[in-house]
Amino acid sequence: MPRLAPIAAAALLAAAALPSLAAADTPLPVAVPEAVGLSSERLGRIASVLKADIEAGRLPGAVVAIARHGKLAYHEAFGFRDKDAGVPMTKDTIFALASMTKPMTSVAIMMLNEEGRLFISDPVGRYLPAIGKMQVGVQKKAADGQVVLETEPPKRAMTVQDLLRHTSGITYGGRGTTPVHKLQPASSGFAGTNMTTAEFIEKLGAAPLLYQPGTTWEYGLSVDVLGAIVEQMSGKSLGGFLQERLWGPLGMTDTSFTIPDAKHDRFAKGLANDPDSGRPQSVLDLRKPLKMECGGGCAAGTAADYVRFAQMLLDKGKFGGRQIVAPKTIEYMTADHLGGASHNNLGPGYGFGLGFTVRLSTGVAGVSGSPGDYNWGGAYGTWFWVDPEEDLTAVFMAHAPGPIRLHYRKLMTTLVNQAVMD
Structure with a gap:
């Protein structure tokens, strides 16, 4: 048998160490982490930390998707979709997106602006x-x-x-x-x-x-x-407009304002009580119809769907060969728009664009990152960010609605960034 070159051998070993990413289950082309400048070993820290938190009862479960250079290098499910019933988490689990609806709105x-x-x-x-x-x-x-x-x-x-x-x-x-x-x-x-x-x-x-x-x-x-x-x-409902202009073209097949009956069993359940305070907590149940398709926090979706949306943003509005929004529009949206306005509650080192928090510099902020990276999260525990400098996007989905969600935002940003090797 011919001897493999060192780089090829390392890639094969890394692939063997990771759970398989079947093409049918993936929202983007798949790559071994090392092929896109990520460390498989360091990405393994995500599983170690999340599994420990799940075993400790601090988190019911989660789904994580990470893409770099347009390739999906990590897409894993942890813990339980329904802990009380013992139902394991799967990558196609649907979560209440809460304020991660806002960037899509x-x-x-x-889009209306682009049309004049x-x-x-x-x-x-x-x-x-x-x-x-x-x-x-x-x-x-x-x-x-x-x-x-x-x-x-x-x-x-x-x-x-x-x-x-x-x-x-x-x-x-x-x-x-x-x-x-x-x-x-x-x-x-x-x-x-x-x-x-x-x-x-x-x-x-x-x-x-x-x-x-x-x-x-x-x-x-x-x-x-x-x-x-x-x-x-x-002249359309918000969901109708988004389905026609964004969700449909991006292939976001599980994103909607009301989860259809056939998908009810895929909706994740959170913990009944906050793991720190012990107080009751809840997540908006989007299996029930809404009176208003609220653009600020009422959509549901999967990590696979959202990483497609995030990749479109990263690729300056383009996805699957189709220009969803113009590059200049994405550039405009992801610039800081606050100017002299007070930066309340954003934290040091951040401004705000048109739908996203925008990092202003490498330093100052309390977590690692790149100037110009942008992000937003949801009140029920979801989180995503896009880093144009590193050509990377990541999505974290969980139903952890208490203050602990802020911990996972910093944690996931740290664990993903420490795996970037070039």
Whole structure:
């Protein structure tokens, strides 16, 4: 038998050490990690850490997908889809994406922009008059010491760009206890399960803004408003538009706003109680129909589907030989758009683009990465990022809705980056 060259032999050994990646199960072409500059040995640390957490009862299960240079180098499932029933996790498990819906809705808005149907600098009131009439809340103390809520006009109109970058002044009602918070819907999931789009816009439009538009980064219902704009401009439901323009062309066959009956058994269950606090926790059950297909947090999908979306972003809008959105659009979306606005809650070293957190430099941030990499996660434990400098994207899917989800964001970023060898 002829002797293999050292590189070829190493690749074969690495392939033998990894679980098989059957072509039928993979969303992208498959490569041995070493063939795309990743270390199989170091990628093995992902399994070691996640399995230990699963055995310790801190995580029910997870699916991880990592692609580099357009090739899927790692795609594994760990733990349980349903721990109580003993059902093992599989790579085709469906998760509630929560706020990982937001980047897809943001892309939908940019598709309308590319067609000249709206401009990013347009006032939101042009499309949704009720939102354009929102006043800004001002808290004052009355003579008796009680806090009263007054309003003042916005100093400038809220724009579509403000919605995309979370500088609209809109918040989540569940993020605080001020009088303004109490008047806004609690969350995207709450709005999606309790209101139609028209009811959502009416309720939100009657509430005051927490901040003056353009002044402060404040996470909230902005992208749900974008979803309403997509519906109005396209004449379709948000899910219908995304299926036609994004999910269908990308082959995201398991992504939707309501999981069909035939796929109900593939939906992951989280732990009943938070592993640290012991308090009850829950995940939005997308096997039940929504009243509103909320663009800020109501989609469900798989790691395989989402890595296709992420790869499209990494490849400047192109996937499978088709240009989904323009390269300049992706470049624009993944630049920092905050400027002089306050960078609340993003952490040091990060700005925000049009749908993503954007890393500003190699240093400063609390985890490793590259200037210009961008990411976003979901409240139920999902997480993804794209690193153009390393030509890499990674997706982490889990139902871990408590504060522990923040731990897994840092953990997965660290474990993937330490496996990059060139």
